[in-house]
Amino acid sequence: MxxxxxxxxxxxxxLNTLLSIILLSxxxxxxxxLILLQKQFxxxxSSNIDGVDLVLGAQGSPMQLILSSVYHIDNPTGNISxxxxxxWMxxxxxxxxxPLAFGDNYRGFKIVGTNSDYLDKYKAKISKGKLFDKNFEVVVGSEVAQKLKLKIGDTFHGTHGDAKEGEVHEHIDYKIxxxxSPTGSVIDNLILSNIPSVWQMHGNHEDENPAHGEEGHVHKEDEHEHHEDDITLNEPNMEITAVLLKFRNKMGIVMWPRIIAQNTKMxxxxxxxxxxxxxxxxxIGLKALEYLAYAIMLISGISIFIALYNRLKERKYEFALMRINGASRFQLLSLILIESLILCFVGFLFGTIFGRFALGxxxxxxxxxxxxxxxxxxxxWEKESILLIATLVVGIIAALIPAIKAYQLNISKTLANA
Amino acid sequence: MLQTKNVTFFYNKETQFTFPELKCNASDVLLITGNSGKGKTTLLHLLAGLLRPKNGEISIENTNISSLSEKKLDQFRGKNIGLILQQSHFIASMSVLENVVLASWLATGKKAILKAEKLLAELDLENQKHKLPSQLSIGQQQRVSIARALINEPKLLLADEPTSSLDDENAFKVADLLEKLSKEYKAALVIVTHDSRLKNKFTNQINLN
Known part of the structure; x- marks a missing residue:
């Protein structure tokens, strides 16, 4: 009751209620x-770097190397022999x-030359069809297949570089x-081939395309060697983009960055x-947002306090009346606390729902x-239940002074001054 | 029934009250009259247990209410004393019926819904029971507070200037209802008033002047 x-x-x-709930939510x-973003981010x-102790690549920014070769969200630092x-491998x-060799993309999805170990590292299975075997055969990630509606047996032309709008390699078809299978990792958004495919794609028409000199794209160093047959991994003097290394001896993780920097161009x-x-x-960005959120929560606490406190003046007759009808002081105290707690709980509920829409x-x-x-x-669960408790604590603190005032209400004085 | 003995009260040294002995049996009506500042409302609050006397004894149904603890007094008041105030106050967010039912729940822990409906019908408020109190006229509000005061069948019914804000027709209607219902529920009825219309109606009077 x-x-x-x-x-x-x-x-x-x-209106008072709406304001408090909007602020709180x-x-x-x-x-x-923030909680969801931080955790999932x-x-x-972290899941993408599981099993990668070091990345071997061209000199430049180490972060750029990691972002490009592990997460595929930056340009490569260059090529290595x-x-x-x-x-080292x-x-x-x-x-x-x-080994990873970057070269082309297909409608924005990167085509990466590698081997079957790359699929194994991300625990990706071939859900349909078979692994690439010959040059220009590709396996597409689950997201790519779904978004571009690709199926086995489809063929397409690669576009040079990272951008969709680049030059199209029309002379050779890739065949799916x-x-x-979906993994939740970067591989879902990649198209995988063997490494010689990348070399061959960029080898044959090198002279006609001066744009191939840019960094980060694999091509043949040695121009005079022309092949009628498919290029294989044994081809000398070729370049790749990066190598993901997993160590047997963990000493190497500490030692190698310095040794490699001193002795090679990598x-x-x-x-x-x-x-x-x-x-x-x-x-830093998350922290700033977090403080902002706490500030809003403080303001909503104050708004609940003001709403309850102002209503207290109008409601003191109500309270006196309830006391006359046999309500105890404690019942009045709990009435105000419950009002505030309901507000906070509703605010929390809407907040978690709105937050999820925003994250969507x-x-x-x-x-x-x-x-x-x-x-x-x-x-x-853990962080969100702490958030719920924090919200309810705000409610209790906001209601404390009005509740105590109701508890201490002097009925006789209130009624006599009516 | 109600009985007081040697009751005194003071807010400070200037305003001290010594009240005459009061006695009112079940189904009887006692009118307490007096000019402003003579302690009419103070006496009513003392009888209702809202104030505690500095000296003397107030007993209702053989219970000395000034000896009860705060919590016991709240319970005793809810069960045994019905209070009708000069201005009717209600829980603004609840309907007329819910206001009356709330009074029964606060006093006894049970919701006397049927009884509340019967009382409201008796007070000619059947069609108003789902309205908010603020939507009623002053006379209707006064009758709702009578229903609320009677819902727990109190032994003592206290009314503070119940008619002063009403016109003649409503004033007599309320006075008749109070008399009739206090007899029906066997409650001792104490009315504090300076309304001369009531002085002519009830003969058992005590003047505080």
């Missing part, structure tokens, strides 16, 4: 988005070395032989270190721009 009365009182002044929504970034990379310290960058740098940069929007645009999707339906 007290709860029912509290509910009625809340809706008796709908916006702060809860912002914090919910870190998960996404496959022959000199092989020396075959080193006894190494458990697994996955397989579609990879660099070895640690994804773990670079990802931590990204998180700490990203974290963010996810859509992030998917277009960075090929990174977030799941708005995930519930981060």
């Amino acid at each position: 007290i709860a029912k009365l509290a509910w009625r009182n809340i809706w008796f002044k709908p 916006s702060s809860v929504a912002i914090i919910t988005v 870190e998960e996404k970034f 496959y022959d000199s990379a092989k020396v 075959n080193h006894p310290f190494i458990e697994k070395a996955i 032989t397989g579609i990879a 660099q070895a960058a640690s994804p773990a270190i670079e990802v931590n740098r990204i998180f700490s940069l990203f974290g 929007f963010i996810s859509n645009s992030a998917e277009d721009d960075f090929k990174m999707a977030f799941n708005p339906m995930e519930i981060v």
Whole structure:
């Protein structure tokens, strides 16, 4: 009955209530988005570097190397000689070395020359068809297949470079032989071929296309050697973009970056270190938003306080009356507390829902721009229950002074002055 | 029934009250009259247990209410004392019927919905029961507060200037209803007033002047 009365009182002044709920839910929504975004962002970034201890690539910014070769969201730092990379790839310290060669894209999706180890690293299976075998056979990631409505047996022309609008390689067709299973990692948005495909695509018409001199795109160094047959991995003097290294001997992770920098024209960058740098940069923005959300929550607490306090003046006769009818002081106290708690709970509920809608929007645009999707339906129990408790604490604090005033109400004085 | 003995009260040194002995049996009506500032409302609040006397004894149904703890007094008041005030106050967000039912729930923990409907019908308010109190006329509001005061069948019914804001027709209607209902529910009825219309109607009077 007290709860029912509290509910009625809340809706008796709908505008006050609306204001408090809007303020509360916006702060809860912002914090919910931050909680989900931070968790899923870190998960996404961390899961992609599982099993990659170091990345071998051309000299330049280590972060750029990691972003381009692990996450595929930046341009490559340049090319490295496959022959000199092989020396390190075959080193006894190494458990697994996955070579990557970038060259073309198809409608914005990168075509990456690699081998089957790359699929294994992301635990991707071939859900339909078979793995690429001959040159120009490709396996497409699940997202690519779905978005571009590709099926096995389809053929397409690659576009040179990263941009959709680049020059089209019309002389050779890629042929789809397989579609990879969804993994939730970068591989879903890639088209995979063997490495010689990339070399051959860019080898034959090198002279006609001076644009191929730009960094980051693999092509043949040696122009006078023309092949009628398909190029194989054994071709000398070729270039690749990067190598993902997994160590058998963990000593190498510490030693190699310096050794490689001193002795070769390459660099070895640690994804773990670079990802931590990204998180700490990203974290500053998140922190600022978090403070903003707390500020809004404080304001909503104050607005609830003012609403309850102002209503107290109008309602003191109501309270006196309830006391006359046998209500205890404690019942009045709990009436006001319940009113405030209902407000806060409703605000929290709307906030978590609005926050998830907002994350849905963010996810859509992030998917277009960075090929990174977030799941708005995930519930981060621990942090969200802390948020609920914090919201309710705001409600209790806001109601405290009005509730105590109602508790201490002098009935006789109130009625005598009526 | 109600009985007081040697009741005194003071807010401060200037305003001190010594009240005459009061006695009112079940179904009887006692009118307390007096000019402003003579402590009429103070006496009513003392009888209702809203104020505690500095000296003396107030007993209702053989219970000395000044010896009860705050919590016990709240319960006792809810069950045994019905209060009708000069200005009717209501829970603004609840309907007429819900206001009356709330009074029964606060006092007994049970919702006497049927009884509330019967009382409202008796007070000619059947068609108003789902309206908000603010939508009623002053006379109708006064009758709702009578229904609310009677819902728990109190032993003592206290009315503070119940007719002063009403026109003649409504004033007599309310006075008749109070007399009739207090007999029906066997409650002692104490009316505090300076309304001369009531002085002519009820003969059992005590003047505080």
